[in-house]
Amino acid sequence: MRRPTLEAVAARAGVSRATASRVVNGQTTVAPDIRDAVLRAIDELGYVPNSAARSLVTQRTDSIALVISEPGTRVFSDDPWFAMAIRSASVELEEANKQVVLMLASNAKSHARVERYIAGGHVDGVMLISMHGADPLPSALSRLRVPVVSYGRPAVPVNIPYVDNDNLGGAEAGVRHLVEQGRRRIATIAGPQDMIAGQDRLAGYRKVLRDSDLRSIVAVGDFTRESGAIAMRQLLGDDPSLDAVFVANDLMAVGALQSLRLAGRRVPDDVAVVGFDDIEAAKYTEPPLTTLRHPVIEQAAAMVRLLLSLFEGGPAEPVILPTELVIRESA
Amino acid sequence: MRRPTLEAVAARAGVSRATASRVVNGQTTVAPDIRDAVLRAIDELGYVPNSAARSLVTQRTDSIALVISEPGTRVFSDDPWFAMAIRSASVELEEANKQVVLMLASNAKSHARVERYIAGGHVDGVMLISMHGADPLPSALSRLRVPVVSYGRPAVPVNIPYVDNDNLGGAEAGVRHLVEQGRRRIATIAGPQDMIAGQDRLAGYRKVLRDSDLRSIVAVGDFTRESGAIAMRQLLGDDPSLDAVFVANDLMAVGALQSLRLAGRRVPDDVAVVGFDDIEAAKYTEPPLTTLRHPVIEQAAAMVRLLLSLFEGGPAEPVILPTELVIRESA
DNA sequence: ATGGGGTGAGAGAGCGCTCTCTCAAGAGAT
DNA sequence: ATCTCTTGAGAGAGCGCTCTCTCACCCCAT
Numbered sequence: 001m002r003r004p005t006l007e008a009v010a011a012r013a014g015v016s017r018a019t020a021s022r023v024v025n026g027q028t029t030v031a032p033d034i035r036d037a038v039l040r041a042i043d044e045l046g047y048v049p050n051s052a053a054r055s056l057v058t059q060r061t062d063s064i065a066l067v068i069s070e071p072g073t074r075v076f077s078d079d080p081w082f083a084m085a086i087r088s089a090s091v092e093l094e095e096a097n098k099q100v101v102l103m104l105a106s107n108a109k110s111h112a113r114v115e116r117y118i119a120g121g122h123v124d125g126v127m128l129i130s131m132h133g134a135d136p137l138p139s140a141l142s143r144l145r146v147p148v149v150s151y152g153r154p155a156v157p158v159n160i161p162y163v164d165n166d167n168l169g170g171a172e173a174g175v176r177h178l179v180e181q182g183r184r185r186i187a188t189i190a191g192p193q194d195m196i197a198g199q200d201r202l203a204g205y206r207k208v209l210r211d212s213d214l215r216s217i218v219a220v221g222d223f224t225r226e227s228g229a230i231a232m233r234q235l236l237g238d239d240p241s242l243d244a245v246f247v248a249n250d251l252m253a254v255g256a257l258q259s260l261r262l263a264g265r266r267v268p269d270d271v272a273v274v275g276f277d278d279i280e281a282a283k284y285t286e287p288p289l290t291t292l293r294h295p296v297i298e299q300a301a302a303m304v305r306l307l308l309s310l311f312e313g314g315p316a317e318p319v320i321l322p323t324e325l326v327i328r329e330s331a
Numbered sequence: 332m333r334r335p336t337l338e339a340v341a342a343r344a345g346v347s348r349a350t351a352s353r354v355v356n357g358q359t360t361v362a363p364d365i366r367d368a369v370l371r372a373i374d375e376l377g378y379v380p381n382s383a384a385r386s387l388v389t390q391r392t393d394s395i396a397l398v399i400s401e402p403g404t405r406v407f408s409d410d411p412w413f414a415m416a417i418r419s420a421s422v423e424l425e426e427a428n429k430q431v432v433l434m435l436a437s438n439a440k441s442h443a444r445v446e447r448y449i450a451g452g453h454v455d456g457v458m459l460i461s462m463h464g465a466d467p468l469p470s471a472l473s474r475l476r477v478p479v480v481s482y483g484r485p486a487v488p489v490n491i492p493y494v495d496n497d498n499l500g501g502a503e504a505g506v507r508h509l510v511e512q513g514r515r516r517i518a519t520i521a522g523p524q525d526m527i528a529g530q531d532r533l534a535g536y537r538k539v540l541r542d543s544d545l546r547s548i549v550a551v552g553d554f555t556r557e558s559g560a561i562a563m564r565q566l567l568g569d570d571p572s573l574d575a576v577f578v579a580n581d582l583m584a585v586g587a588l589q590s591l592r593l594a595g596r597r598v599p600d601d602v603a604v605v606g607f608d609d610i611e612a613a614k615y616t617e618p619p620l621t622t623l624r625h626p627v628i629e630q631a632a633a634m635v636r637l638l639l640s641l642f643e644g645g646p647a648e649p650v651i652l653p654t655e656l657v658i659r660e661s662a
Numbered sequence: 663a664t665g666g667g668g669t670g671a672g673a674g675a676g677c678g679c680t681c682t683c684t685c686a687a688g689a690g691a692t
Numbered sequence: 693a694t695c696t697c698t699t700g701a702g703a704g705a706g707c708g709c710t711c712t713c714t715c716a717c718c719c720c721a722t
Contacts, residue, residue, distance in 0.1 A: 003452060005678055016702045021680060029700060048451035052387040053678035056707045061383070066433070083414040090435050094444065099453075102397070102433045104421050113425065120379035121334060122430075225615055254615050261617065284556055284585050286592065286617050336708055347672045352710060360670060384708035387677045 004045040013041040024049060063099035064307065065123040066090075067114055069130035069137045071106050079223065079251055080279050081296045082129070085151060088300035089127060096308055098124070111137055119144055125307050127151065128160070133194040147310040151303050153196050153318070161316035163303040165294035167197050170323030171204025174274040174292050175246050177325055179212050183244035183272055187217035189231040189256060191248035198223075201248040201276060217242060221252045228252025232259035243271055244331065250275040250282045250291055257285055257330070272331035287329035294323040335376040344372040355380060394430035395638065396454040397421075398445055400461035400468045402437050410554065410582055411610050412627045413460070416482060419631035420458060427639055429455070436461075442468055450475055456638050458482065459491070464525040478641040482634050484527050484649070492647035494634040496625035498528050501654030502535025505605040505623050506577050508656055510543050514575035514603055518548035520562040520587060522579035529554070532579040532607060548573060552583045559583025563590035574602055575662065581606040581613045581622055588616055588661070603662035618660035625654040 010020040015034060022030050023038040030038075041047070055061045066089060068082070090100050101123060105114045118126055118141060125147040130137055133155030141148045142158045150162035178186050188205045191198030202218070209216045219235045221227030228247060232255065235242060247253035253275035257267060265271045267287055275282060278293035302319050310316060341351040346365060353361050354369040361369075372378070386392045397420060399413070421431050432454060436445045449457055449472060456478040461468055464486030472479045473489045481493040509517050519536045522529030533549070540547045550566045552558030559578060563586065566573060578584035584606035588598060596602045598618055606613060609624035633650050641647060 006680095007678080017679085018681080018703080019701055022701085025680080031700065034701085046450070048447060050387070050678050051451065051453055052383045052392070053707090054680075056381070056383040056387055056678080056709085057680045059707080063432070080411070080414075083411075083417075086414075086417075086433070087435065090433055091437075094435065094441065099448075100433045101394070102417070102421055102431045104418065104425065106422075110425065116379060117430075119377075120382060122382050225611065254612075258615055258617075280556065281585075281612060284589055286589075337710095338708075348709080349673080349711080350671055353671085356710080362670065365671085381708050384677090385710075387679085387708080388710045390677080 003050070004047045005050070006047070009038065009041045009045055009047050012045060013037040059121075061099075061122060061124055062097065063101050063123050064093055065101045065103050065114075065118060065126045067103045067105055067118075067126055067128050067130075067137070067141075069105040069111070069114075069128065069135050070132070079249075080281075081277065084296045085129060085300040088297040089304055092301045092304035096304070105137060111140075115140055115144075118146055121146075125149075125311065127303055127307060130154070131195045131197060133196070147307060149303050149307045149310065151300065155194070155196050161306055161310070161318055163299050163306060163319040163321070164196075165299060165321045166323050167200035168204045168207075170276060170292040170294060170325075171201040171246070171248075172208050173323065173325050174276065175205050175208040177290070177327070178244045178246060178272055178274060178331060179208065179214070181244075181272060181331065184214060185217070185239060185242040186214060186244040186246060187219070187235045187239065187242045189228055189235070189245060189247040189252050190218055190220045191252075192222045193220060195223075198248060205246050221248070221255075223249050223251060225251050225255035225258075228255030229259045230255070232256035233263070236260075236263050236265075244273070245271060246274050248276055250277045250279045250289060253289055253291070253330075254281060254285055257289075261286075268329065268331050274331045278326050282326075282328070285330070290328045290331040291326055292323045293326050295321055334381070335378045336381070337378070340369065340372045340376055340378050343376060344368040390452075392430075392453060392455055393428065394432050394454050395424055396432045396434050396445075396449060396457045398434045398436055398449075398457055398459050398461075398468070398472075400436040400442070400445075400459065400466050401463070410580075411612075412608065415627045416460060416631040419628040420635055423632045423635035427635070436468060442471075446471055446475075449477055452477075456480075456642065458634055458638060461485070462526045462528060464527070478638060480634050480638045480641065482631065486525070486527050492637055492641070492649055494630050494637060494650040494652070495527075496630060496652045497654050498531035499535045499538075501607065501623040501625065501656075502532040502577070502579075503539050504654065504656050505607065506536050506539040508621070508658070509575040509577060509603055509605060509662060510539065510545070512575075512603060512662065515545060516548070516570060516573040517545060517575040517577060518550070518566045518570065518573045520559055520566070520576060520578040520583050521549055521551045522583075523553045524551060526554075529579060536577050552579070552586075554580050554582060556582050556586035556589075559586025560590045561586070563587035564594070567591075567594050567596075575604070576602060577605045579607055581608045581610045581620060584620055584622070584661075585612060585616055588620075592617075599660065599662050605662045609657050613657075613659070616661070621659045621662040622657055623654045624657050626652055 006020050010017045020038050093100050103114050105111050129151040131152050138154040139158045142160050148160050150160045153162050153164045190202040217239050219231035221231045275289045275291035278291045282289040282291050337348050337351050341348045351369050424431050434445050436442050460482040462483050469485040470489045473491050479491050481491045484493050484495045521533040548570050550562035552562045606620045606622035609622045613620035613622050
């Protein structure tokens with residue numbers, strides 16, 4: 001026994017298929033009593049429109065691809081913001097009655113699949129989460145005739161509207177806080193330099209140090225705890241007298257705290273630490289982490305709004321959200 | 332200019348639409364030269380099959396709903412396993428050429444939407460992640476005529492095959508480890524008792540204590556760090572002489588460690604701590620956490636295989652994966 | 663030369679829906 | 693009483709694809 005069709009609903013309600021369709025799609029040109037008869041038939045039969053048939057004729061799919069273009073290992077590994085961004089975007093999209101198709105583009109093969117899928121018109125729009133400079137996907141997708149928005153400024157200049165947080169300003173605020181605390185040997189653990197967030201946060205650090213006539217001491221990590229721990233050991237070797245470190249994300253800061261502890265440095269007495277992201281774990285480090293909060297949830301929501309407005313032919317202006325310094329005990 | 336259709340491909344290759352369709356779908360009853368001609372036409376036109384039209388006739392969609400039935404705040408908040416499970420499932424499904432439709436069912440309204448969507452035949456199957464006893468979704472979905480598999484044993488007995496890890500055995504191993512270390516006042520911070528994982532891990536704790544003739548001391552949390560910290564304070568108040576605590580997940584263990592630190596207890600000297608899950612953060616606590624590892628990635632992959640085998644009419648036996656005690660410094 | 667079997671390709675009917683076009687019926691204007 | 697206009701509902705043409713049926717053709721056995 002197959003699912004009831006619009007035809008069946010129409011038959012039961014004693015009207016034509018066209019009228020039943022009008023009721024389903026909420027058109028107003030249907031007399032109230034007929035409308036009720038159709039609604040009753042729908043209810044009795046448990047009718048649900050067949051979306052394949054519908055999108056075949058409307059050329060819309062009411063679904064949005066959420067493309068995460070990152071090596072699988074890093075994504076999700078346990079950086080919470082990916083998950084938060086996905087959740088927030090999902091909630092907002094469901095609010096707008098769009099389905100979310102999740103696509104992971106972790107390598108060349110899956111890149112090709114994603115491109116083919118998008119080109120195939122399976123979705124009405126694309127939300128792209130890609131933080132890597134070398135990623136070919138943003139430019140590839142921007143060539144397709146599909147609305148695309150990006151979470152985070154695309155590394156290569158490409159005509160895709162995006163939503164990002166103020167990495168530069170946030171980093172400046174964090175480092176300035178260290179300067180104001182009287183710290184003079186301020187190092188940084190930078191993020192990967194093929195990522196915009198990595199670049200911008202390092203640039204913010206450099207700018208403040210230059211303005212304060214302080215020497216910069218840089219180690220580079222890849223945003224994982226492990227890399228933060230390694231980078232911190234390296235910095236301590238390079239300059240044992242450092243008295244502060246600005247870490248480009250909280251996960252690396254957690255690793256850095258561990259290295260500092262193992263090296264016998266007290267935080268913040270000997271070395272002050274500022275992180276970036278304000279993940280939940282930042283409250284539970286020893287000591288709790290001073291860090292820069294940026295609104296992941298709002299950023300994802302703003303991205304959804306941007307995409308929806310694109311559908312309406314609205315403006316495609318990038319959105320930059322502010323960051324906020326959260327002072328705890330580490331600095 | 333719209334997308335090329337099969338008709339266009341057929342015309343360019345000088346064959347009928349049916350033959351072009353045969354080539355696209357890899358049927359073997361096409362002569363090699365004609366096949367090549369069609370493939371060339373496809374390539375030249377950049378043809379991509381219209382999935383709506385295809386699934387209209389095949390009655391398949393090649394997509395799978397990944398339904399996460401949890402209050403939004405808890406999901407993803409920063410428990411990494413949700414994200415890991417999603418990633419792993421996605422990778423496996425993409426391998427099998429299925430699309431992943433992500434659906435969040437956080438409240439009654441979204442439950443209804445999910446049910447409607449599934450009932451609407453938009454997907455070929457459902458992977459359900461639901462850890463709550465009171466959740467009506469498992470039974471609701473099991474009534475629909477759609478293959479459903481569950482991540483984690485459904486709380487209400489319902490005819491859905493599932494994949495789970497050995498919560499009971501894992502908890503037993505963890506508590507037994509504490510007993511073997513000579514601990515005698517062993518408390519537990521249990522998980523929420525409306526969740527199977529919470530129940531089973533508590534049951535494992537109880538069983539070992541009973542077998543060892545020790546008294547149980549129980550506080551209940553909700554699997555968040557915060558609740559772990561609160562529960563630990565409470566346990567210390569209830570019985571200041573406790574010398575070990577088995578915590579039902581690592582996130583709560585992190586909170587418990589913080590409370591122990593604030594209370595001036597040394598870990599593991601004064602109080603030994605065992606967690607559960609072996610999240611990445613467990614390596615970075617002070618001291619690093621002894622915990623029970625369970626294979627989230629494999630579990631998700633097994634769930635996908637289970638669903639795919641269901642499509643083939645294969646067996647629907649639940650799968651239980653083992654856990655492993657990882658000994659670090661906290662116990 | 664005839665018939666049977668196998669192979670490769672085309673014709674055409676739908677899958678379930680939307681939407682334009684058409685038309686009937688009744689209200690109001692002349 | 694006739695005509696125009698509005699409103700409500702039906703007819704029917706597709707959307708792009710798959711798949712069954714049908715048939716043309718060639719090879720080999722008789």
